[in-house]
Amino acid sequence: MRDKTHSEQVERWANYVKNNPDWKKKLKPFLDSQIIISRRIYKKLSETEEGKEKIKMIRNLKN
Amino acid sequence: MDRKVSDRTILDEFAEKFCEIAEKYVKYIICSGFVSIAHGRSRGTEDIDMIIERIPIEIFINLHKNLEKAGFECMQSDNPKIIYEEYLMNGDSIRYTFGEGGIPPEMEVKFAKDILDEEQLKTRKKLPFTGLDIYFSSIESNIAFKEELLKSDKDIEDARHLRIIYKEEINEEIINKIKRNIRILRLKKNER
Numbered sequence: 001m002r003d004k005t006h007s008e009q010v011e012r013w014a015n016y017v018k019n020n021p022d023w024k025k026k027l028k029p030f031l032d033s034q035i036i037i038s039r040r041i042y043k044k045l046s047e048t049e050e051g052k053e054k055i056k057m058i059r060n061l062k063n
Numbered sequence: 064m065d066r067k068v069s070d071r072t073i074l075d076e077f078a079e080k081f082c083e084i085a086e087k088y089v090k091y092i093i094c095s096g097f098v099s100i101a102h103g104r105s106r107g108t109e110d111i112d113m114i115i116e117r118i119p120i121e122i123f124i125n126l127h128k129n130l131e132k133a134g135f136e137c138m139q140s141d142n143p144k145i146i147y148e149e150y151l152m153n154g155d156s157i158r159y160t161f162g163e164g165g166i167p168p169e170m171e172v173k174f175a176k177d178i179l180d181e182e183q184l185k186t187r188k189k190l191p192f193t194g195l196d197i198y199f200s201s202i203e204s205n206i207a208f209k210e211e212l213l214k215s216d217k218d219i220e221d222a223r224h225l226r227i228i229y230k231e232e233i234n235e236e237i238i239n240k241i242k243r244n245i246r247i248l249r250l251k252k253n254e255r
Contacts, residue, residue, distance in 0.1 A: 014224040
């Protein structure tokens with residue numbers, strides 16, 4: 001189990017979301033950045049010699 | 064809840080696009096992590112979980128073809144017959160990404176596997192708080208699965224988050240009933 005401050009932060013943020021209609025605007029850059037970074041890494045990886053194979057292995061893709 | 068289009072995240076757009084097509088062919092629900100994220104949980108995910116009712120192969124082929132037409136690609140195979148018979152019918156999930164190359168996010172789709180899933184489909188709902196035009200499994204169901212079955216730190220925090228957001232509306236009786244069914248059907252525990 002994570003420590004107390006972690007669960008306090010979960011609670012604090014949930015209360016913010018509940019009470020502030022602008023929560024999505026605040027959260028969007030954070031949520032999108034994870035997808036954007038992930039896409040960037042896959043793109044870079046696909047440009048390397050064995051990158052495409054590695055991506056297949058990572059994501060268990062079809063041949 | 065009033066929200067501008069520009070607030071939509073990459074995950075929101077991906078989910079709505081996929082669900083808009085799925086809804087024409089099959090009853091579905093979005094469940095698990097994305098439910099919490101759509102309610103503001105500040106954590107990432109690469110996949111969105113979707114449970115669909117069991118449909119005949121002919122309907123699935125139409126669904127798959129229309130998803131492909133819209134730009135979605137199935138990671139398991141291009142052949143809907145293989146996807147249906149070797150994955151869905153075996154209880155395995157299939158994964159769709161948007162555009163070529165299998166880059167995130169992805170929609171993880173599986174058939175309803177028992178009465179718990181069927182009940183989730185039956186009680187599905189749109190959740191105005193999310194601002195999304197998609198069907199989710201009920202909040203009670205999400206909390207029950209996370210607290211009784213999944214139980215990782217992340218899942219417990221997801222449930223806590225949902226409990227705070229829906230503090231005044233949550234029906235504990237329903238949560239307890241679902242938890243009981245989880246223990247019987249998924250954890251194979253005897254309940255008297």
